[in-house]
Amino acid sequence: MGYNAYIFSPFCGLTLSCGPMGGMPVEKKQFAVIGLGRFGKSVGQTLCNMGYDVLGVDRNGERVQEMVEVLTHAVEADATEENVLRSLGIRNFDVVVVAIGKDLQASILVTLLLKELGVGYVLAKAQDPLHGKVLHKVGADRVIYPERDMGIRVARHLVAANIVDYIDLAPNYSIVEITAPKEFVGKNLRQLELRSRYRVNVLALKRGKKIHISPGAQDFLERGDILVVMGENDDIRRLEQQ
Ligand code: ATP
Numbered sequence: 001m002g003y004n005a006y007i008f009s010p011f012c013g014l015t016l017s018c019g020p021m022g023g024m025p026v027e028k029k030q031f032a033v034i035g036l037g038r039f040g041k042s043v044g045q046t047l048c049n050m051g052y053d054v055l056g057v058d059r060n061g062e063r064v065q066e067m068v069e070v071l072t073h074a075v076e077a078d079a080t081e082e083n084v085l086r087s088l089g090i091r092n093f094d095v096v097v098v099a100i101g102k103d104l105q106a107s108i109l110v111t112l113l114l115k116e117l118g119v120g121y122v123l124a125k126a127q128d129p130l131h132g133k134v135l136h137k138v139g140a141d142r143v144i145y146p147e148r149d150m151g152i153r154v155a156r157h158l159v160a161a162n163i164v165d166y167i168d169l170a171p172n173y174s175i176v177e178i179t180a181p182k183e184f185v186g187k188n189l190r191q192l193e194l195r196s197r198y199r200v201n202v203l204a205l206k207r208g209k210k211i212h213i214s215p216g217a218q219d220f221l222e223r224g225d226i227l228v229v230m231g232e233n234d235d236i237r238r239l240e241q242q
Pocket of ligand 1: 034035036037038039040057058059060063077078079080099100101102103106
């Protein structure tokens with residue numbers, strides 16, 4: 001079985017040869033996204049906008065056509081066919097995202113084949129915990145649950161409006177971006193005593209487009225500043241409620 005390849009991307013500004021990303025700078029990570037539904041499209045487009053080379057694969061020709069102008073390389077193919085994956089040179093990609101959700105069989109089979117073919121890092125999207133468990137069992141390096149995670153994010157924003165973003169580090173620890181509460185404005189980090197009062201560490205301060213890594217005790221907060229803090233979830237929650 002073959003595949004249809006399309007060449008591409010004015011946005012990535014690359015001149016490409018057919019096949020597995022010919023002529024790319026060696027140090028740049030190579031990404032492939034299998035399944036160009038809403039999730040796969042969004043991952044691929046964002047990586048491409050960040051300057052990475054992205055191969056998109058989908059068995060649906062219309063979905064591939066939609067992404068021809070966006071991704072570095074877009075291919076219409078059935079990723080459950082091992083010879084197709086081989087001929088795309090998939091094992092040369094540093095990261096492959098399996099963005100197939102509804103077709104459980106395809107999602108599991110593709111993940112298994114990618115690991116068998118030697119792909120270093122496979123991130124797969126799961127519909128539910130059972131699907132996720134199977135993906136782990138067949139070798140996925142990371143399994144994500146986009147709908148569940150977005151639901152958690154939205155709920156957290158609803159109860160703590162000053163939270164900009166957060167990353168779960170471990171079950172009880174997070175890194176959170178939080179807009180400086182009114183009471184913090186005009187004070188420096190020494191006066192705020194966040195470490196002793198809330199048991200959190202300030203990793204960075206964001207002001208507009210600038211980011212100040214490892215801010216010191218003398219740094220004053222201005223209105224609109226964003227604090228990047230790390231700590232236990234209970235302590236972060238107390239800070240959020242400021
Ligand atoms: P999303 O929620 O991301 O929009 P979706 O719900 O539209 O996804 P999914 O079943 O998760 O649909 O599939 C995502 C994409 O994966 C679809 O565009 C589908 O054509 C593609 N796909 C499914 N199976 C394969 C396969 N074996 N090979 C290549 N692409 C596939």
